[in-house]
Amino acid sequence: MSFIRRELGADYVPTLCDAPNLEPFGSCRVCSVEVVRSGNGHPKTVASCHTPIEEGLQIYPDSQAIQTLRRNIIELVLTDHPLDCLTCAANGDCELQTVAAKVGIRQVRYPQGRNHLDRERDDSHPYMTSNLSKCINCYRCVRACDEVQGEMVLSMAGRGFDNRIIKSMDTSYAESECVSCGACSQACPTDAISDVFSMAAINATDTVRTVCTYCGVGCNLEVSKRDNQVLSIKAPYDAEVNHGHTCLKGRYAFRFYNHPDRLRSPMIRRNGKLEEASWEEAYDYIATRLNDIKAKHGPNAIGGISSARCTNEENYLMQKFIRAVIGTNNIDGCARVCHASTALGMQRTFGTGAATNSIEDLQHTECIMLIGANPTPGHPVTGAKLQQQVMKGKTLIVIDPRKIPLTRYAKYHLQLRPGTNVAVLNMMLYYIVSEGLEDKSFIANRTEGYEDFRRHILALNIDELEAICGVNRQLVREAAIAYAGANAAMSFHGLGVTEHFQGTYGVMLIADLAMITGNIGRPGMGVNPLRGQNNVQGMADMGVQPHLGPGYLDVNDPAVRQLYEDIYGVPVPDAPGLKVPDMLKAAREGKLKAMWIMGEDVIQTEPNTNNVRAALESLEFFVVQELFHSDTTEYADVILPASSFFEKSGTFTNGERRIQRVNRVIEPLAGTKPDGQIVVDIMNRMGYPQPDYDPAQLLEEEISQVVHFFKGVRWDRLGENGLQWPVAEDGTDTKILHTTTFKIGKGRFHFKEFEETRELLENADQFPLILTTNRELEHYNSGSMTRRTYNPRLLSEDVLLLHPQDARKRNIVDGEMVTLRSPRGSITLRAKISEVVKPGVVSTTFHFPENYVNNITSSVYDADAKCPEYKVVAVDIEKWVFSLWI
Numbered sequence: 085m086s087f088i089r090r091e092l093g094a095d096y097v098p099t100l101c102d103a104p105n106l107e108p109f110g111s112c113r114v115c116s117v118e119v120v121r122s123g124n125g126h127p128k129t130v131a132s133c134h135t136p137i138e139e140g141l142q143i144y145p146d147s148q149a150i151q152t153l154r155r156n157i158i159e160l161v162l163t164d165h166p167l168d169c170l171t172c173a174a175n176g177d178c179e180l181q182t183v184a185a186k187v188g189i190r191q192v193r194y195p196q197g198r199n200h201l202d203r204e205r206d207d208s209h210p211y212m213t214s215n216l217s218k219c220i221n222c223y224r225c226v227r228a229c230d231e232v233q234g235e236m237v238l239s240m241a242g243r244g245f246d247n248r249i250i251k252s253m254d255t256s257y258a259e260s261e262c263v264s265c266g267a268c269s270q271a272c273p274t275d276a277i278s279d280v281f282s283m284a285a286i287n288a289t290d291t292v293r294t295v296c297t298y299c300g301v302g303c304n305l306e307v308s309k310r311d312n313q314v315l316s317i318k319a320p321y322d323a324e325v326n327h328g329h330t331c332l333k334g335r336y337a338f339r340f341y342n343h344p345d346r347l348r349s350p351m352i353r354r355n356g357k358l359e360e361a362s363w364e365e366a367y368d369y370i371a372t373r374l375n376d377i378k379a380k381h382g383p384n385a386i387g388g389i390s391s392a393r394c395t396n397e398e399n400y401l402m403q404k405f406i407r408a409v410i411g412t413n414n415i416d417g418c419a420r421v422c423h424a425s426t427a428l429g430m431q432r433t434f435g436t437g438a439a440t441n442s443i444e445d446l447q448h449t450e451c452i453m454l455i456g457a458n459p460t461p462g463h464p465v466t467g468a469k470l471q472q473q474v475m476k477g478k479t480l481i482v483i484d485p486r487k488i489p490l491t492r493y494a495k496y497h498l499q500l501r502p503g504t505n506v507a508v509l510n511m512m513l514y515y516i517v518s519e520g521l522e523d524k525s526f527i528a529n530r531t532e533g534y535e536d537f538r539r540h541i542l543a544l545n546i547d548e549l550e551a552i553c554g555v556n557r558q559l560v561r562e563a564a565i566a567y568a569g570a571n572a573a574m575s576f577h578g579l580g581v582t583e584h585f586q587g588t589y590g591v592m593l594i595a596d597l598a599m600i601t602g603n604i605g606r607p608g609m610g611v612n613p614l615r616g617q618n619n620v621q622g623m624a625d626m627g628v629q630p631h632l633g634p635g636y637l638d639v640n641d642p643a644v645r646q647l648y649e650d651i652y653g654v655p656v657p658d659a660p661g662l663k664v665p666d667m668l669k670a671a672r673e674g675k676l677k678a679m680w681i682m683g684e685d686v687i688q689t690e691p692n693t694n695n696v697r698a699a700l701e702s703l704e705f706f707v708v709q710e711l712f713h714s715d716t717t718e719y720a721d722v723i724l725p726a727s728s729f730f731e732k733s734g735t736f737t738n739g740e741r742r743i744q745r746v747n748r749v750i751e752p753l754a755g756t757k758p759d760g761q762i763v764v765d766i767m768n769r770m771g772y773p774q775p776d777y778d779p780a781q782l783l784e785e786e787i788s789q790v791v792h793f794f795k796g797v798r799w800d801r802l803g804e805n806g807l808q809w810p811v812a813e814d815g816t817d818t819k820i821l822h823t824t825t826f827k828i829g830k831g832r833f834h835f836k837e838f839e840e841t842r843e844l845l846e847n848a849d850q851f852p853l854i855l856t857t858n859r860e861l862e863h864y865n866s867g868s869m870t871r872r873t874y875n876p877r878l879l880s881e882d883v884l885l886l887h888p889q890d891a892r893k894r895n896i897v898d899g900e901m902v903t904l905r906s907p908r909g910s911i912t913l914r915a916k917i918s919e920v921v922k923p924g925v926v927s928t929t930f931h932f933p934e935n936y937v938n939n940i941t942s943s944v945y946d947a948d949a950k951c952p953e954y955k956v957v958a959v960d961i962e963k964w965v966f967s968l969w970i
Contacts, residue, residue: 088132088143089115097132097145098154098183100161101222103271104321105328106231108134111223114157114183118144129153154187161220163194165274172218172275173283179273180220203248208258210874211279211336212269219249219276225268232267232329234471249276263861264332264878265464270318280874281316281336284308288315292749293804295736296334297393297729298864300615301443301465302738303330304804307338307730312750314338314730324444324805325738331464332875333864340728340872341753345712347725348755358723363757363765366722371769373705373721374410377678383411383657387667387676390417390628391683391759392617395734395746397779398760399619399626400634400787402682405763408652409772413639413661414676417628418684419620420664424949425582426613427624429591432834433599435827436636438621440598440610441574442740442808442819446473448608451570453563455483455594456505456580456955457614460490461861463739466614470576479570481563483508484580485856486885486927487920496563499922502856503956504553506586507838509593511549511557512564513541516600519561521568523602530831531599537833552838554922568601572608579616580856583954585843587946589836599831605823615739617865622737625791625809630661635791651790654772663950664690665943668699678705682759683726687715688866688933691941691952692908709759712868715933725756732758734779735802737809741818743797744806843944847907847958853890854925855904855940855957863931871932882935884913885927886961891917894961901964904928906940906957912964926959 087108089097101112110131118127122140132145144150162184169175203216221240226249229238237260241250252260269279285291288308296303304323308315317335321328340346350366351358361369377385388406390399399417406415419427427437434440446452446469459467467490474480474493482494485502500508516522517538527534550557567573575598581590595611603609615621627634637644639660648656662670668690670676679700690696700706700719708720717723731752737743752758757765760777767774775781780799788794793810796817801807807817822831844854862879863870870876884904886896896902898917903910904926913928913935921927930937944953 086137088117088119088130088135088137090133091137092132092143092145098186099133100179100183100220100273101224102133103224103228103328106224106227106271109223109227110134111221112157114154114187116150116153118147118150120144151187155189158184158187158189159192159194162189162192163196165220166217167192173278174218174275175286177283177286178275206256208256209262209264210877211264211266211281211332212257212262212277213279214249214257214277216249216276218274220274221247222273224271224273225249225277228267228271231472233263233265233468234475235261235263237262238268263464264336265329266332266335267329270328279336282318284315285318292747293320294729294747294749295618295744296330297618298333298337299463300618300620300739301325301463302618302736302742302744303334303465304744305330305334307749309749314341314749320804322804325742325744326465329465329468331861333862333870337870337873337875338730339874340711340869341730343872345872346753346756347710347712347723348753349725351723353721358720366724367765367769370707370722370766374678375770377705378410381677384414384661385675385677386410386412387414387662387670387679389664389667389679389681389684389686390415390623392418392620392623393683393729394619394623394759395732395779396619396622396626396737396743397734397777397782397787398682398758398763399623399628400782401760401763401767401774401777403627403634404652405767407633407648407656408654409767409770411657413630413657413659414667415628415661416630416664416667417623418617418689419624419628420950421583421689421952422579422616423582423613423620424951425584425587425946426577426591428949429588430595430611431636433592433595433832434611434822436821437624438821439612439740440604440821441607441612443469445574445608445610445820446470449473449478449570449572449574450608451479451481451567451573453481453483453567453573453575454490455575455577456582456590457576457578458484458486458488458490458580458858459576459578459614460488462578462616462859463614464861479566481567485922485925486858496559496566498555498560498563500553500555501922502854502925503584503841503844504838505581505584505590506593506836507549507553508555508560509590509597510541510544510838511546511553511560512567513593513596513600514544514546515561515564516568516597517541519565519568521565522600526602526604527600530604530826531833532830533833537596537835540835549838567597572606573601573603574608574610574612576612576614578614580955582946582951584956585841585944585946585953586836586839587951587953588948589834592834592836595831596833599833604831605820607820610820613739618738619736621739621741622735622743625737625794626787630663634787635793647790651786665945665950665952668696671699671702674702677703679703680707681716682709682763685714685716685866685868688930688938691938691954692943693936693938694908695943709762712872714868724762726762727752727756727758731756732760734760735783741808742806743794743802743809743811745799745802841944841953841956843942843953843956843958851906851958851960852924853959853961855906855959856925856927856955857937857941858927858929860929860931863929866930866933879931882913882929882932882937883916884961885916885918885921887919887921887923887925888917889923890926890961891915894963896961896963902961903964904940904959904961906942906959908942909939911935911937911939926961
C-alpha cells in the first residue's frame with residue numbers, strides 16, 4: 085500500500101513521528117495535508133503518513149490552512165520543550181529544529197509547560213543516553229524498539245502531562261533489557277534518546293557508505309568522519325540488507341580502528357625477539373626465506389591461510405600468490421572451521437554451496453526452520469527480522485540443544501542432544517514420507533535417487549532415534565508436518581549443524597527436506613546457511629580452498645588449470661593441497677616448513693590448542709598479517725601490520741550471495757597497509773608482476789574472467805546495494821537459485837544413518853557432560869576488535885552455563901569458579917546456573933582469549949569437510965580449588 089507522504093517525499097511534507105523503516109503512525113499530525121476525493125468537492129485534512137493514495141485523489145500539501153495548522157502544532161510542541169537550541173547537543177542535527185524552521189516558527193505564543201523539563205539525564209549505559217526533557221512524545225523510539233528490533237524495552241507510561249518514555253520497568257538504560265542496537269537513537273528526532281557517538285556526526289565533514297566487518301549479514305553503514313577520524317555510524321534507510329538497522333557491533337564497536345594496541349610497524353624476529361623493521365627489510369627477508377625453503381623443500385612445504393575478514397579481492401590475491409608464485413595448492417581459510425560442511429553438503433545435493441534465497445523472502449514464507457543457529461546474538465539484524473515475522477504469526481521450528489532467545493516465539497522447539505542433528509532430521513523425513521506429505525511432482529521432475537532414499541528412510545528405527553536425540557517423537561512428527569504442510573518453508577542453519585562429526589550429512593539432510601517438500605526455487609523457500617563472518621561466502625568464492633580454485637573449479641581438471649594459466653601467465657599446480665588441519669599436522673611432522681597467515685588467530689580459533697602450538701613451533705618460517713598482536717603472532721618470524729576495513733576498499737559477499745562495495749572511509753593508519761597491497765608487494769618482490777591493489781580493476785580484469793558467476797560484476801554496477809551472484813554479463817543478478825533446474829541438473833537425494841562421534845564413544849565414561857560452544861551479542865569470535873571498544877562494559881567474561889540439576893550433583897553454586905576438564909586439559913570459568921541448557925549439557929563462549937577454551941576441544945573433524953567438531957566435547961566439571969605454592 086502506498087501512502088501520500090511517502091509518495092510525495094520527506095522534503096515536500098514535514099513530519100516528526102514518521103520514519104522510513106517504521107509503520108505509519110500519525111501521532112504528530114505535522115504531515116497533515118488537505119485532500120479532495122473524487123465526487124466530493126470539500127477538502128478534508130488528513131495525516132498524509134497513513135492515508136493511502138487513491139485514484140482521482142486531489143492533494144493540497146501546502147495550502148494556507150495546512151501551513152497554519154502545522155505552525156500551531158509545532159508551537160504547542162515547543163511549549164513542552166526546552167528552548168536551548170544553541171547549547172543543545174543536537175543543534176544542527178535536530179528534526180524538531182528543522183521542522184520548526186520549515187513551517188515558519190518565529191515565536192511561541194503559548195506559555196511554557198512543565199511536563200518533561202525536570203527529567204534527569206540517563207548516562208548509565210556505555211553507549212545509550214537519554215535526556216527526556218527533550219522528548220516530544222512522537223513514539224518513534226518505542227516503535228523502533230518494537231517494529232525494528234522487537235525487544236519492547238521502551239514504552240510509554242503515565243497519562244496526560246505525566247505521559248513519558250520508560251525503559252523496561254522504569255529503570256535506567258544500564259538496568260534495562262536494552263540490546264544496544266541503537267535503533268531508538270537513530271529514530272529519535274531530538275536529543276531525547278541518543279548515544280555517545282551520534283552527536284559527533286554534527287561535526288563531520290563527510291560521510292562514507294561501507295559494509296560492516298563483523299557477521300555475515302553484511303549491513304550497510306553510513307560512517308561520519310572528520311580529519312581522518314571516524315566519528316559515528318548510522319544505518320542507511322535505503323540499504324536492502326538492513327533497512328536502517330544494525331546491531332551494537334556494527335553501530336558502536338568501531339573504536340578498535342585507532343586503538344593504541346594497533347600494530348604500526350613490520351616486525352622481524354631477531355635472536356628470538358621481535359623487533360621493528362621497515363617494510364623493505366620485511367619484504368626482502370620474507371622473499372629470501374620463502375625462496376630458500378621452496379628451493380630446498382619444494383613449493384608444497386609452504387602453506388597459506390586466508391581470512392574472511394578480508395575483501396574478496398584480497399582473498400583472490402592471497403590464493404593467487406600461493407598458487408601462481410609459491411606453486412602449491414596449500415591454501416585454505418577460516419571457512420574450514422565454520423561452513424566447509426555447508427559448501428560440500430549443498431554441492432553434493434544442489435550443485436552449489438550457497439544460500440538459495442534472500443533474507444527478504446522471510447516476508448513470503450509461512451514456516452521457518454532454524455537449526456543449529458542462534459541469529460539473535462550471532463546475526464542480529466537477520467535475527468530481528470526472523471523474530472518480527474514469527475511475532476506476526478508465522479510458524480517457527482527451532483532445532484537446538486539450547487533454549488535460544490527465539491524459542492520464546494517458536495511453536496516447536498526440538499531440544500536435541502548435541503551431535504544428533506542427523507537423527508532428528510531423519511525422524512522428520514520419516515514422518516514426511518510415512519504421512520504421504522512429499523511433493524511428488526517436484527520429486528519426479530526435479531530430483532533423482534528418491535526411491536532408494538525413501539526405502540532407507542522408511543527402514544529407520546524411530547524408537548532408537550528418539551532415544552539417541554532425546555526429543556519426543558510426537559513433537560518431531562508435528563514439526564515435520566508443519567514444515568511439509570506449509571505452502572512455503574525456509575530453513576536457516578548455522579554452526580550447530582556444520583561443526584559436527586556428521587556436519588556435511590546434516591546439511592545434506594536439510595537439503596533433502598527442502599527437496600522432498602518442493603521448497604526450492606521460489607520465494608519464501610530454500611536452504612539458507614547463516615555465515616558466521618562477514619566474508620566467509622566471498623572467501624570460498626575466490627578460491628581459498630585447497631582442492632577448488634576461484635569459482636569452485638576443480639584444480640585436478642586440465643581445462644581448469646589451463647584457464648588459470650591463461651589469466652596468471654604461469655603454470656599452476658595440479659595436485660589438491662592441504663586443508664588447515666592437514667597443514668598443522670604436516671607442520672608437526674616436519675613436512676610443512678613455512679606458513680603465511682593473513683588475518684587469522686589460529687591459536688584461538690582452531691581446536692585442541694596444544695596441537696596448534698606444537699605445529700607453529702615446528703615451522704621454520706612463519707609470517708602473520710594482523711591488526712593487533714595475538715596469541716598467534718607470538719610464534720611469528722615476521723609480523724606485517726594490516727589496515728582495517730575502514731582503511732581500504734574492496735567487496736564483501738554476504739550470506740545471501742550479495743556482493744557489496746567496501747569503500748575506504750579513512751586513510752590507512754600510519755605504518756600499516758591494506759592486506760591486498762601487502763600481498764601484491766610480496767608477489768612483485770618474488771618476481772611475479774602484479775599491479776598495485778585496485779579492487780575495481782581486479783574485479784573487471786581478473787576476477788570476472790575467472791569466476792564465472794562474477795561475469796557481469798563491475799565496481800560501478802554494484803551501486804549502493806550490491807548484486808547477488810550469479811551476475812550475468814549484462815549485470816543482471818539472481819535473487820533465487822535453482823528456479824527451474826539445479827546446477828547439477830537434478831537435485832540428488834542422499835541418505836545417511838546417524839553415527840556417534842568418536843569424542844563421546846571414547847570419552848563419555850570419564851567425561852559424562854557434553855560441552856557445546858556458542859557466541860554472545862556483545863563480542864565477535866575471539867574478540868580482538870570488540871574487546872578494544874566499550875563492549876566489555878556490557879559483557880566482560882566467558883561463563884559456563886550448566887543446568888541446576890548438574891550443579892546440585894556437584895555442589896556448585898551460581899557465580900563460583902569451576903574447573904572444566906576434557907581429555908585434552910582443563911580451564912577455569914565462572915558458573916552460571918541456567919535452564920537454557922538441558923541436564924547433561926554445558927555451554928560456553930570463546931570471546932576472551934585468556935580462557936583458552938580451545939585447550940579442551942577435540943581433534944575430531946567432519947569426516948569429509950574437515951570442519952572441527954566444536955559443538956560436542958566430552959567434559960566434566962568440578963569446583964575450582966585455588967592452590968598457593970610457597
